[in-house]
Amino acid sequence: MIATRSRLLLALVASALATPALADEVQVAVAANFSAPLKAIGERFAQDTGHHLLISSGATGQLYTQIKNGAPFAVFLSADDSTPAKLEAEGAAVKASRFTYAIGTLALWSPKAGYVDGEGAVLKQNTFSHLAVANPKTAPYGLAATQTLAKLGLTEAVAAKRVEGQNITQAYQFVATGNAELGFVALSQIYQDGQVKEGSAWIVPAALYEPIRQDAVLLEKGKDQAAAKALLAYLKGPQAAAVLKAYGYRQ
Structure with missing residues (x-):
């Protein structure tokens, strides 16, 4: 009887150790x-x-x-x-x-292949109708985007074309749904396993914005x-x- 109780006790202890506590x-x-x-x-x-x-x-x-x-x-x-x-x-x-x-890393992205080149020249060409950006007052990636535009001297040039999302998810959705031809997004939204999942992108140099x-x-x-x-x-x-x-x- 004592041996049986001992084996039962050991089994209960082993079970408890095998299960994550709390x-x-x-x-x-x-x-x-x-x-x-x-x-x-x-x-x-x-x-x-x-x-x-x-x-x-x-x-x-x-x-x-x-x-x-x-x-x-x-x-x-x-x-x-x-x-x-x-x-x-x-x-x-x-x-x-x-x-x-x-x-974090900022990226300029379009779901259209070849639309955004590796240097972000599409911004200076300024032939697009809409550029998606997250709200710089509440979203750090939006702030990084406005800093990038300022460093490139493009703030005023694209001001009338900016469409602002409440957060970086909404900015991404503007581009993904075609409401904006391109936009500044978090690299993590378009990147997986070491590469851009679809479309074309410019990984914005870190020198153009404050570290996120x-x-x-x-x-x-x-x-x-x-x-x-x-x-x-x-x-x-x-x-x-x-x-x-x-x-x-x-x-």
């Missing part, structure tokens, strides 16, 4: 440009830890407003480094939890959540790094 859900606010990579990372994260992600994406500025208004997010993956720092200073994020999880340092931070609502902390640790690991590289990000 598997939970993590509510994540993520900048629109990183939603697809995060979904890919989330699948690996779930397999490795048992935790699952509940993802809400949007423009960084909009997500900031939601967080300040009490949205139940545990982790924030921004498209810049200033917004997480601001949340930290305001007491809405856990101090010393912030780090750069990715460095995308910071992650643990929010106050997630400070006691083991799953939230596990996600932040996972973003620093090799599994996440492989996904970042596939989508054209740097670390």
Whole structure:
């Protein structure tokens, strides 16, 4: 009888060790440009830890407003480094939890093959009718696009042709649906496994805009959540790094 009970106890212990402890859900606010990579990372994260992600994406500025208004997010993956720092200073994020999880790349893209050349000459030719850009006030990739146009001396030349999306996803959709012939997008939206998935693109030189340092931070609502902390640790690991590289990000 004692031996039987011992074997049962050992079996229960082995089962517990084989199952991820306290598997939970993590509510994540993520900048629109990183939603697809995060979904890919989330699948690996779930397999490795048992935790699952509940993802809400949007423009960084909009997500900031939601967080300040009490949205139940545990982790924030921004498209810049200033917004997480601001949340930290305001007491809405856990101090010393912030780090750069990715460095984004801006691209000029058209779904039409051969339309955008490798030097972005189509901008100076200015024969297009519409140029999609994300809102520079709320979307860091939109700010990078306006900085690029300014560096190229094209701000006034294309001003009447700009169509503005609320975030980088909407800017991409303007181009993808043909409402704009071309537009500035996040490279991650058009890039996979080391190449542009369709159409033609110019990868904008980093010297034309300020670095898009995308910071992650643990929010106050997630400070006691083991799953939230596990996600932040996972973003620093090799599994996440492989996904970042596939989508054209740097670390």
